[in-house]
């Protein structure tokens with residue numbers, strides 16, 4: 531897993547081939563007869579089919595404002611977007627443009643003043659807090675800039691906590707935790723607590739924690755902001771592998787132009803609206 535991670539991480543660096551292309555090239559290079567490549571193709575064939583033509587999430591005409599000291603602050607001013615299965619989508623924009631506000635709405639943490647948000651057909655804009663919390667715990671994962679790990683728990687225990695919260699049967703915990711930690715390349719660090727891990731490793735524990743309950747949608751607010759470029763590239767490589775093998779859609783915010791190069795889709799936000807081809 532770690533050798534995979536290294537080659538994928540280098541592929542996420544600007545100017546290098548794409549992650550998928552680099553992975554394939556190296557797989558063939560490791561094994562001149564193409565055996566590794568054949569194995570990878572066979573593995574892909576066994577992954578569950580996903581209908582990528584139907585949006586996982588639809589945002590229509592969304593507006594969000596806040597009351598601040600008697601004034602109304604209009605933060606989102608009519609957002610329309612669709613997220614499709616297996617996409618890596620990025621929201622970019624200057625500080626204060628409304629990215630986190632939108633991410634919170636998409637994840638059902640907050641509700642719009644106007645407009646619709648449909649996640650797998652569930653109307654988040656009109657659902658109760660309890661209903662949104664239930665859906666979120668079942669099918670959405672969150673990753674934050676500051677990792678949000680429990681400091682006294684090991685990597686293993688942090689992931690376990692997430693499964694407990696999602697109500698996953700205890701009998702499934704061991705296998706799922708081992709799988710998630712392997713996926714992020716942390717099998718050898720599973721008993722370390724956060725302070726015994728690097729920033730990049732902590733963020734990878736946070737990713738394992740966020741995907742443990744097999745969410746369809748993973749939301750990440752500036753997940754690479756606290757990391758140097760190499761660790762940031764590793765995190766992006768892990769994201770790509772999660773999309774491929776866990777069949778997840780990822781929507782993240784970032785300021786980092788190099789990171790944006792690995793996105794399937796980039797939405798640019800200026801003052802609460804999308805600009806460019808997504809405007810309107």
Ligand SMILES: Nc1ncnc2c1ncn2[C@@H]1O[C@H](COP(=O)(O)OP(=O)(O)OP(=O)(O)O)[C@@H](O)[C@H]1O
Pocket residue numbers: 596597598603605623624625626627628629630631632
């Ligand atoms: N609960 C709230 N109450 C009042 N104002 C808020 C609230 N949440 C966000 N805002 C305001 O909305 C604007 C957009 O904030 P938001 O965090 O969405 O921006 P952002 O694009 O994510 O910025 P950054 O890149 O710095 O994280 C800011 O002016 C912020 O102060």
